[in-house]
Amino acid sequence: METRFVVSASPHIRDLENSRKVMWWVVLALAPAAVASIYIFGWRSLLMMAVSVLACALTEAASQKLFHREITAFDGSAVVTGLLLAFTMPASSPIWMVLVGAAVAIFLVKQLFGGLGYNIFNPALAARAVLLSSWPVSMTAWSQPVASWVKVDLVTAASPLGLMKEAARAGTGFQAPDLSSLLLGTVPGSLGETCKVALLAGAALLLAKRIIDWRLPAIFIGALAALSLALGRNPLFEILSGGVILGAFFMATDMVTSPTTKNGRLIFGAGCGLLTGLIRAYGGFPEGVCYAILFMNCLTPLIEQYVRPRRFGARAQKAARGVKKEVVR
Amino acid sequence: MKTKTFKGGVHAPDNKHWTKDKPIEVLPLPRKAVIPLQQHTGAACEPLVREGDTVVVGQKIGDSKSFISAPVHASIGGKVTAIQPLPHPVLPDAAPAVVIETEEPSSAQGSLPPQGDWSPSAGVRLQKDWQRLAAQEIKALIREAGIVGLGGAAFPTHVKLSPPGEKKIDTLIVNGVECEPYLTNDHRLMLEQGPQILEGTRILLKVLGISRAFIGIEANKPDALRYLGQLTDSLDAGIEVAALKVKYPQGAEKQLIKALLKREVPSGGLPFDVGVVVQNVGTALAVYEAVVLGKPLIERVLTVSGDGIREPKNLKVRLGTSFAQVLEACGGSSADGEVKVIMGGPMMGISQYSLEVPVIKGTSGILVFRQARQERETPCIKCGRCVEVCPMLLMPNRITDYAEKDNFALCDSYGVRDCFECGACAYVCDAKRPMVHWIKYAKWNLARKK
Numbered sequence: 001m002e003t004r005f006v007v008s009a010s011p012h013i014r015d016l017e018n019s020r021k022v023m024w025w026v027v028l029a030l031a032p033a034a035v036a037s038i039y040i041f042g043w044r045s046l047l048m049m050a051v052s053v054l055a056c057a058l059t060e061a062a063s064q065k066l067f068h069r070e071i072t073a074f075d076g077s078a079v080v081t082g083l084l085l086a087f088t089m090p091a092s093s094p095i096w097m098v099l100v101g102a103a104v105a106i107f108l109v110k111q112l113f114g115g116l117g118y119n120i121f122n123p124a125l126a127a128r129a130v131l132l133s134s135w136p137v138s139m140t141a142w143s144q145p146v147a148s149w150v151k152v153d154l155v156t157a158a159s160p161l162g163l164m165k166e167a168a169r170a171g172t173g174f175q176a177p178d179l180s181s182l183l184l185g186t187v188p189g190s191l192g193e194t195c196k197v198a199l200l201a202g203a204a205l206l207l208a209k210r211i212i213d214w215r216l217p218a219i220f221i222g223a224l225a226a227l228s229l230a231l232g233r234n235p236l237f238e239i240l241s242g243g244v245i246l247g248a249f250f251m252a253t254d255m256v257t258s259p260t261t262k263n264g265r266l267i268f269g270a271g272c273g274l275l276t277g278l279i280r281a282y283g284g285f286p287e288g289v290c291y292a293i294l295f296m297n298c299l300t301p302l303i304e305q306y307v308r309p310r311r312f313g314a315r316a317q318k319a320a321r322g323v324k325k326e327v328v329r
Numbered sequence: 330m331k332t333k334t335f336k337g338g339v340h341a342p343d344n345k346h347w348t349k350d351k352p353i354e355v356l357p358l359p360r361k362a363v364i365p366l367q368q369h370t371g372a373a374c375e376p377l378v379r380e381g382d383t384v385v386v387g388q389k390i391g392d393s394k395s396f397i398s399a400p401v402h403a404s405i406g407g408k409v410t411a412i413q414p415l416p417h418p419v420l421p422d423a424a425p426a427v428v429i430e431t432e433e434p435s436s437a438q439g440s441l442p443p444q445g446d447w448s449p450s451a452g453v454r455l456q457k458d459w460q461r462l463a464a465q466e467i468k469a470l471i472r473e474a475g476i477v478g479l480g481g482a483a484f485p486t487h488v489k490l491s492p493p494g495e496k497k498i499d500t501l502i503v504n505g506v507e508c509e510p511y512l513t514n515d516h517r518l519m520l521e522q523g524p525q526i527l528e529g530t531r532i533l534l535k536v537l538g539i540s541r542a543f544i545g546i547e548a549n550k551p552d553a554l555r556y557l558g559q560l561t562d563s564l565d566a567g568i569e570v571a572a573l574k575v576k577y578p579q580g581a582e583k584q585l586i587k588a589l590l591k592r593e594v595p596s597g598g599l600p601f602d603v604g605v606v607v608q609n610v611g612t613a614l615a616v617y618e619a620v621v622l623g624k625p626l627i628e629r630v631l632t633v634s635g636d637g638i639r640e641p642k643n644l645k646v647r648l649g650t651s652f653a654q655v656l657e658a659c660g661g662s663s664a665d666g667e668v669k670v671i672m673g674g675p676m677m678g679i680s681q682y683s684l685e686v687p688v689i690k691g692t693s694g695i696l697v698f699r700q701a702r703q704e705r706e707t708p709c710i711k712c713g714r715c716v717e718v719c720p721m722l723l724m725p726n727r728i729t730d731y732a733e734k735d736n737f738a739l740c741d742s743y744g745v746r747d748c749f750e751c752g753a754c755a756y757v758c759d760a761k762r763p764m765v766h767w768i769k770y771a772k773w774n775l776a777r778k779k
Contacts, residue, residue: 002666003662003664003665003666003667003668004666005667005669005680005681005682005683006667006668006669006680006701006702007669007680007681007682008669008680008703008763008766009763009765009766009769010677010678010679010752010755010765011675011676011677011752011755011765012671012675012676012678012696012698013341013510013675013676013756014703014755014756014758014761015339015756015757015758017757017759018704018707018759018760018761019707019710019759019760020707022710022759072707075707115708116707116708116710117708117710117711117760213713255710255711255712255713256710256711257711258711259713260711260712260713260715260716260724260726261716262716262717265713304727309719309722309723309724310722311596311721311722311723311744311747312583312587312720312721312722312723312747313583313593313594313595313597313721314595
């Protein structure tokens with residue numbers, strides 16, 4: 001066979017990682033929390049996740065077909081969105097609501113903005129926000145952890161954060177759940193957010209693979225803790241209740257909708273943490289992670305515009321210029 | 330040993346094990362040498378010979394009156410059979426070259442000395458006591474020998490040794506980092522010609538009129554670190570061997586200076602601006618050979634490697650030898666159909682469209698890859714890995730985005746001119762975007778507008 005030469009710009013070797021693999025690593029990192037949710041909330045949780053993932057992938061394929069784009073529904077990114085969407089909903093949500101959520105996330109928030117890499121908002125979170133404002137009652141009807149797997153019988157209850165808000169309004173005392181149930185996730189809450197141990201195990205994987213930057217979740221959680229202390233609230237409870245761990249490690253770190261620079265990520269993460277704390281303390285909702293991250297998503301382009309790395313040799317250049325000016329004088 | 334480094338960079342598999350333990354072999358002389366009149370950064374040479382002339386090995390056959398230029402020499406003896414534009418391994422179009430051919434290599438090269446042991450037969454001097462020469466005289470010898478930076482960029486060495494008057498130089502860095510994967514030619518030179526490299530370094534110090542030099546070597550070459558360390562210890566000439574962290578592009582001038590001296594070359598500036606001159610180890614050796622042995626730059630050591638070559642080797646090759654002949658000496662290509670042939674390393678090397686191109690002064694290696702095509706490009710997911718690894722602390726994502734949209738003014742404001750195309754951003758890109766391609770495109774357009 002005749003030898004043909006392939007000519008291209010350098011470099012001629014590439015890292016083995018690619019976007020698709022990154023997405024599947026994230027799926028793998030979400031797996032422990034998914035399994036935990038089935039254990040905690042029963043089989044209903046599995047149904048929710050399966051429907052959500054499937055609906056997201058199908059919506060992706062259908063929208064791409066509609067827009068004459070290449071169909072990449074199984075590149076893993078729709079699967080990530082599907083899982084995260086299910087994670088943010090109560091395990092007892094009606095199935096049709098999952099379908100609406102998937103359509104909003106993939107069609108409205110992702111594909112209408114240009115598809116993978118071009119969306120401004122985190123699709124799963126934006127969809128959750130839409131669902132929450134459209135059907136506030138079902139979206140806050142948190143399921144109690146199931147007593148038995150065989151008898152699937154989901155009872156709804158207020159989440160610990162909801163209880164705290166109620167208690168604050170009524171001026172009564174509030175007894176936070178003990179640390180171990182917060183860590184293990186045997187408290188009412190949305191499907192994938194409660195089991196912190198499982199979430200942290202997945203987060204450790206992403207950190208080890210360097211898929212997410214540790215700075216962002218660190219400052220998110222740090223800022224929230226600092227604000228809680230300042231407001232006289234219990235920082236440990238604030239961090240371990242609601243969606244902070246899920247949001248800080250898996251949603252705020254969404255590459256597409258967060259800044260690319262180190263300092264930008266610090267600003268973004270700090271903003272998320274502070275807004276979460278402020279919404280929780282002073283807002284109408286008991287939980288603030290979702291809106292905090294969405295708000296910071298809005299600011300990402302601005303942060304990207306103004307927060308740039310200090311270029312190599314830039315300071316030296318300025319110094320040299322200063323010297324020249326003096327000489328001219 | 331504590332290793333020094335810079336911010337950013339990538340860890341690519343270095344694949345140096347294929348050739349690092351293989352001593353340099355000497356490639357038999359070619360029957361035909363193609364000597365391009367431009368083999369360096371700067372002005373091209375004018376030919377000093379005509380078609381039909383007979384030339385002896387080492388004879389100067391091209392030179393230029395420009396300061397930023399370096400003469401070229403006949404690498405074999407024979408007859409000049411053509412002076413015409415021919416394919417060039419670096420330049421995009423065919424470039425003028427002098428073709429020297431010989432009927433009978435053995436007899437026509439009869440006057441040639443055995444490889445590596447230069448003698449006066451081609452009109453050059455025997456061992457010279459360089460200590461007695463003035464700096465200017467040495468610099469003239471270096472220019473006359475056609476020496477350019479042998480690390481790949483091929484910048485004329487005498488220019489790099491001529492700092493503008495107001496710049497105070499205090500340190501020489503001899504670059505033995507060799508951070509490009511696969512390449513082991515500098516490594517082998519350090520092991521096989523350590524004393525000569527050190528003597529070249531001392532000559533360079535004398536030219537610069539300074540007394541401090543570092544030899545920077547990446548920590549993945551412990552044998553070279555140890556060997557040169559022993560040699561410098563016994564020498565007591567102000568030369569210090571320094572270990573650098575294994576990270577690409579550790580051997581880039583600005584990054585090397587930052588790592589060793591904590592000095593940052595200003596944006597748009599040169600090492601001169603921070604009192605430093607950087608020369609490659611191969612260049613230091615060539616300086617020794619030119620000044621002490623009177624040998625012009627007519628051959629160089631290169632690494633032939635890659636998964637598409639049967640017998641990877643380190644070879645000493647006469648300039649002007651065709652890539653085809655070099656590859657043949659390494660068992661030829663084992664790849665069928667599509668291949669990628671690269672001059673230089675895999676990160677910054679230039680892909681070739683013909684094997685008829687000649688080895689030139691800047692040919693540090695020839696790599697043959699079977700896996701010729703890159704993974705397909707997908708949309709940028711803003712992962713920020715390019716920003717994290719950029720050794721110039723730029724935002725390659727933004728620069729390439731703007732280049733793609735032909736907004737070159739913004740590329741400029743994001744510092745595209747600072748980029749030296751190391752390719753770290755493209756290496757890590759999760760979306761496999763051709764970052765360097767876009768950067769070159771932006772630079773080309775910016776240059777055209779001026």
